[in-house]
Amino acid sequence: MAETLIQIGARAPSAAGEPAASPRAGRPDWLRIRLATPARYHQVKRLVDDLNLHTVCQEARCPNIYECWGQHGTATFMILGDICTRRCGFCAVTSGRPRAGVDAQEPAHVAEAVATMGLQHAVITSVDRDDLPDGGARHWAAVIAAIHERSPQTAVEVLTPDFRGVPDALDVVLAAAPEVFSHNTETVPRLYRTARPGSRYDRTLALLAEASRRRDAGEYAGRVKTGIMVGLGEENAEVLATLADIRQTGVEVVTIGQYLQPTRKHLPVARWVRPEEFAAFREHALGLGFRHCESGPLVRSSYHAHEHVGEPAALAAASGG
Secondary structure (H helix, E strand, O other): OOEEEEEOOOOOOOOOOOOOOOOOOOOOHHHEEEEEOOHHHHHHHHHHHHOOOEEHHHHOOOOOHHHHHHHHOOOEEEEOOOEEOOOOOOOOOEEOOOOOOOOOOHHHHHHHHHHHHOOOEEEEEEOOOOOOOOOOHHHHHHHHHHHHHHOOOOEEEEEOOOHHHOOOHHHHHHHOOOOEEEOOOEOOHHHHHHHOOOOOHHHHHHHHHHHHHHHHOOOOOOEEEEEEEEOOOOOHHHHHHHHHHHHHOOOOEEEEEEOOOOOOOOOOOOOOOOHHHHHHHHHHHHHHOOOEEEEEOOOOOOOOHHHHOOOHHHHHHHHOO
């Protein structure tokens, strides 16, 4: 298996006070990864292509695609097309007007891919579909149901949009009983207008709080999870405050990763967060009561997602709590 050492993102500034990092500014050593493309990677890629599926691994240019596809044979499937109705400043997924309606064959195709890959944990995400009356909630439920029917032993993790507050959308998704419900917070509230136009910090927290309330009331049996990025221009104090806000909603699992500018048209990287800072974020999160926290430069929402499901004691042991 051939491996090539590559670097992701741009080089860290060499001295304090240097301009914000950019794709031309160089690369910090801790953003080096080993690029490996074994036979398993190509098998997963062929399967995704043959079934006409979209994956966030490809669309969002995830740096962990070679590890997940090549070593673990896992992928995060992106449903509801590959055109997003919102234009977030950090996201590489194409924005615009999606094709009307939904692909009625997609639930069966995703379920087939999950079964063929033999996944124990399947992660599903989607573009925002504000053009649909229900935000795509019924299609989400159909995908979850198809996976459960085809692969009863597979845990399904969903990373949903906020459905722009559409009434009953959360009801529809949770009624399909995904093992993990996730919606990303993405960044600190001060940066929402720049990084997430069309989304609102309070709406994100409200969605997470409602999912947590239903879990605590016994109406939903799964985990509740979210993720944030750093390096968009936030201060560390804002990160800690955001983690506290998230924890107050009842979220159990949180991921923290470095923002990487996907193209020159996207928001620049304001700073490279060092590994020791990520370690401190993780310790702070666990101190707040999160059961599990993945925190590191290359961490993404679905990174090691299979480790985030289990009994409370197992989650606490895995997180060091």
